[in-house]
Amino acid sequence: MRKTIKVGVIMLVVGVIMLIFGIANNGIKSIYWSNNGFKIVKKSQKTYYPDKITDITLNSADNVTVKRGNVASILVSSRHKLPTVTTKDGHVTVSSKPTSQKQVGYFFSDSDFDNRIVITVPAKTTLTRIHGTHQQSGDVHLEDITADHVKLLTSNNLVLLNNVQIKKDAQFSADAINLTGVTAPSLQANTDADSGNIRIHQSHFDADRSNINSRDGDITVEQTHFKSAKIHATDGDIRLNRNHVDSLTATTADGDIHLSANKRVGVFATSDDGDLNIFSHHVTDNTDYHHNKDAKQQYHLTTQDGDITATPA
Numbered sequence: 001m002r003k004t005i006k007v008g009v010i011m012l013v014v015g016v017i018m019l020i021f022g023i024a025n026n027g028i029k030s031i032y033w034s035n036n037g038f039k040i041v042k043k044s045q046k047t048y049y050p051d052k053i054t055d056i057t058l059n060s061a062d063n064v065t066v067k068r069g070n071v072a073s074i075l076v077s078s079r080h081k082l083p084t085v086t087t088k089d090g091h092v093t094v095s096s097k098p099t100s101q102k103q104v105g106y107f108f109s110d111s112d113f114d115n116r117i118v119i120t121v122p123a124k125t126t127l128t129r130i131h132g133t134h135q136q137s138g139d140v141h142l143e144d145i146t147a148d149h150v151k152l153l154t155s156n157n158l159v160l161l162n163n164v165q166i167k168k169d170a171q172f173s174a175d176a177i178n179l180t181g182v183t184a185p186s187l188q189a190n191t192d193a194d195s196g197n198i199r200i201h202q203s204h205f206d207a208d209r210s211n212i213n214s215r216d217g218d219i220t221v222e223q224t225h226f227k228s229a230k231i232h233a234t235d236g237d238i239r240l241n242r243n244h245v246d247s248l249t250a251t252t253a254d255g256d257i258h259l260s261a262n263k264r265v266g267v268f269a270t271s272d273d274g275d276l277n278i279f280s281h282h283v284t285d286n287t288d289y290h291h292n293k294d295a296k297q298q299y300h301l302t303t304q305d306g307d308i309t310a311t312p313a
Contacts, residue, residue: 045077053121054090055129058136058154061098062115066130068144069120078115092119098137121145126167132159140174150184156193170205176217179203186210186227191217197236200224218255237306240299242313249300256306259299260313266295267310274307 053072058064060083062076074092076083083096094117115138121127125146132140132152139158142150146165152172159174163181170184175193179200185207191198196217203224210229212219219233222241226248231238233252240250241260250257256274259267269276270288283289291310301308 043077043079044082045075046082047076048074048085048087050074050087050090050092052090053087053092053119053125053127055092055127056119056131057091057093058130058132058140058152059093059095060117060135061096061137062117063138063141064094064117064119064132064136065141065143066119066121066145067142068123070122071120072122072125073118073120075118075120076116080115083117094119095135187212187229189213191215193217205229219250245297245299247298247300249302251302252304252306254305255303257301257303257308259301259308259310261297261299261310263312264292264295264297266293266298267291267301268293268298269301269308269310271302271306271308272304274303274305276308278308278310279312 050072056066062078062083074085074094076085083094086093127145127147129149130142130147130152132154134153134155136152136154137156139160140152140154141160142164143162146167148167149169150166150171151169152159152174154174157174158176158178159172160178161180161182166182166184168185170182170186171188173190173192175191175196177189177191177198180202182203184205187205187210189198190213192215194216196214198212198214198217198219200221201223206225206227208227210226212229212231214233214236216235217233218236218239219231220239221231221243223243225244228247229245229249231248231250233255235254236252237255238250238252238257240248240258243261263279267278268288268290269278272286274285276283276287276289278289278291281289281291
């Protein structure tokens with residue numbers, strides 16, 4: 001028995017030494033299964049330096065960031081096959097397909113080698129167009145850039161914009177949309193996924209009518225300017241907080257509406273099955289109420305099944 005224990009201890013010590021030696025020599029690898037058997041995950045990275053970037057087309061399964069910088073560049077990194085990048089006369093197209101390999105083994109976080117694409121646009125550059133097709137399933141993040149047209153009709157992803165100036169068209173369709181500091185003549189935004197929330201903060205859409213729709217998610221609009229806007233949630237709540245509008249219509253089939261605004265605005269509220277609390281004026285089910293009919297700024301709020309509340313900002 002003692003001999004067996006000694007042999008076991010020796011083997012354990014040898015095993016630990018070999019494990020330490022393997023780790024020290026980068027021996028722990030993630031592997032995945034493909035049609036041809038097991039393969040080691042290889043981290044790849046490449047940077048392109050085009051002479052200029054004038055417009056961008058995204059057809060990628062990877063997350064994409066477009067940001068302002070000093071030099072035009074396109075960085076791609078992947079744990080599998082690198083995305084395909086084509087550049088011609090300022091036109092940039094980035095494409096990749098989703099990986100379906102099943103990984104097994106040891107895994108360690110290494111954010112520097114996540115599948116990602118980073119496109120850097122020189123300062124003072126106005127892009128002609130940014131177009132995300134339905135094949136763009138990775139998240140799209142635009143930051144500190146200016147473009148004439150931004151059309152992201154993507155799928156299964158998040159669209160995130162920070163400090164972006166859009167001179168003409170702003171059209172977005174995604175699982176979730178988050179806009180902060182965005183300026184455009186108008187906004188067309190749509191989510192069609194479960195819990196597809198839309199959040200708009202400190203933005204300006206002052207020239208034309210905006211349309212914002214969520215099939216199954218909440219909509220939050222804060223400190224934003226609209227010439228006019230139509231907001232609709234099929235199954236979700238709508239929150240409107242200290243916005244500046246000429247006219248805004250908000251409807252939800254199944255959800256509450258909360259408005260925070262100056263009491264001088266006009267509010268026409270209707271609920272088929274819910275209570276109205278409009279600046280301390282309380283009305284019960286299946287009725288409507290109009291506050292300050294002659295106000296220049298008017299909110300038209302309707303819910304089929306939910307409460308409507310307006311509080312002074």
